[in-house]
Amino acid sequence: MKTLAEEFPLRSDLVYLNHAAVGVWPRRTAEAVKAFAEENMRQGAADYPQWMKVERELRMRLKRLLAASSADDIALVKNTSEALSLIAYGLDWQPGDNIVSSNQEFPSNRIVWESLQGKGVELRLADISGDGPETALLSICDERTRLLTISSVQYGTGLCMDLNLLGRFCHDHGILFCVDAIQSLGALQFDVEACHADFVVADGHKWMLGPEGLAVFYSGPEAREQLKLLQYGWHMVERAGDFDASDWAPAAAARRFEPGSPNMLGIHALNASLSLFEDIGMETVESLLLDRAGTLMRWVEENPDLELMTPVQSGRYAGIVTFRHRQLDSVGHADLYRRLMKAGIVCANRAGGIRLSPHFYTDVNAFMPGWEQVISSSL
Numbered sequence: 327m328k329t330l331a332e333e334f335p336l337r338s339d340l341v342y343l344n345h346a347a348v349g350v351w352p353r354r355t356a357e358a359v360k361a362f363a364e365e366n367m368r369q370g371a372a373d374y375p376q377w378m379k380v381e382r383e384l385r386m387r388l389k390r391l392l393a394a395s396s397a398d399d400i401a402l403v404k405n406t407s408e409a410l411s412l413i414a415y416g417l418d419w420q421p422g423d424n425i426v427s428s429n430q431e432f433p434s435n436r437i438v439w440e441s442l443q444g445k446g447v448e449l450r451l452a453d454i455s456g457d458g459p460e461t462a463l464l465s466i467c468d469e470r471t472r473l474l475t476i477s478s479v480q481y482g483t484g485l486c487m488d489l490n491l492l493g494r495f496c497h498d499h500g501i502l503f504c505v506d507a508i509q510s511l512g513a514l515q516f517d518v519e520a521c522h523a524d525f526v527v528a529d530g531h532k533w534m535l536g537p538e539g540l541a542v543f544y545s546g547p548e549a550r551e552q553l554k555l556l557q558y559g560w561h562m563v564e565r566a567g568d569f570d571a572s573d574w575a576p577a578a579a580a581r582r583f584e585p586g587s588p589n590m591l592g593i594h595a596l597n598a599s600l601s602l603f604e605d606i607g608m609e610t611v612e613s614l615l616l617d618r619a620g621t622l623m624r625w626v627e628e629n630p631d632l633e634l635m636t637p638v639q640s641g642r643y644a645g646i647v648t649f650r651h652r653q654l655d656s657v658g659h660a661d662l663y664r665r666l667m668k669a670g671i672v673c674a675n676r677a678g679g680i681r682l683s684p685h686f687y688t689d690v691n692a693f694m695p696g697w698e699q700v701i702s703s704s705l
């Protein structure tokens with residue numbers, strides 16, 4: 327196996343702290359994409375069975391990453407937003423039904439639910455900024471709650487939710503549980519059965535270090551049956567490839583959500599990226615990442631001008647560290663963001679502050695000199 331320095335030969339003038347937006351590809355992913363391009367150029371799809379093998383391998387890797395019981399529960403879709411839309415428009419809503427979520431969600435996990443308003447479906451948003459975010463969510467559920475949908479880690483503050491607690495409640499109360507895991511898959515260990523999730527959605531371009539445009543959509547077998555199909559084609563039928571058959575039935579597996587030709591380029595790339603996580607082990611990835619996030623949080627806390635927006639308690643943070651400068655307004659933060667970027671610190675301006683998101687391989691110490699200089703000249 328290559329060293330981490332060989333896998334991540336980033337420009338030496340950059341400190342990449344933006345995995346919560348778009349991650350960096352490891353070398354093996356870049357090489358897989360180059361090899362796939364070369365193969366396409368030289369022999370087209372002459373070895374298509376080998377491509378299908380890579381596709382099956384990816385489904386197995388995703389199954390293991392989620393700790394799912396079967397790869398049949400994994401569909402490959404375009405992005406997180408598409409998966410959420412398949413759920414929102416697949417369920418058979420009744421007027422008066424409600425959906426419970428939080429006031430910190432990324433727009434993809436809010437807009438689609440708001441769009442159901444015309445069907446008489448209410449979206450209830452809990453304020454999860456105080457102590458006990460799970461209690462805030464559960465206290466607004468009632469007998470008409472059909473679905474609870476939440477990000478495993480909030481994209482702005484980095485707040486990490488107790489999925490097992492939420493899932494247990496949903497399971498006991500007949501509420502569907504949907505997890506937007508894009509900010510935690512590839513960062514933290516995940517156990518879809520322990521958290522009783524009915525649906526898990528996540529694009530591969532953040533913490534999984536894959537390309538944009540290829541997402542995992544997990545659906546449990548019973549939950550899957552509740553979704554009416556919205557897209558049709560040759561690939562979503564039980565006997566895909568039997569082009570002469572005049573009758574058809576949707577695949578029993580989650581493949582029923584994949585109407586046509588797969589994103590083979592993305593599949594080759596994400597498969598290579600996930601092989602790195604398997605080589606290293608998710609337990610190690612998680613512990614290295616939490617250590618790096620912890621270091622960044624300590625630096626923020628040591629500076630009296632800065633206010634940490636990410637909770638420091640163990641279990642409440644993952645890879646996102648967001649802070650505010652006490653003397654800066656939103657314009658000031660936009661300017662601080664630009665100056666950090668100019669200093670080679672790749673970060674994001676989110677939740678009214680600055681969001682830093684290292685990954686397990688990031689040398690956060692390389693961030694210190696540039697950061698001190700920019701922060702001390704902030705006013």
Ligand SMILES: Cc1ncc(COP(=O)(O)O)c(C=O)c1O
Pocket residue numbers: 346347404405406407408432434435477480481506508509528529541
């Ligand atoms: C929590 C969360 N959900 C969804 C998305 C959007 O994902 P996609 O572009 O795959 O639809 C993002 C992107 O930042 C996100 O942070």
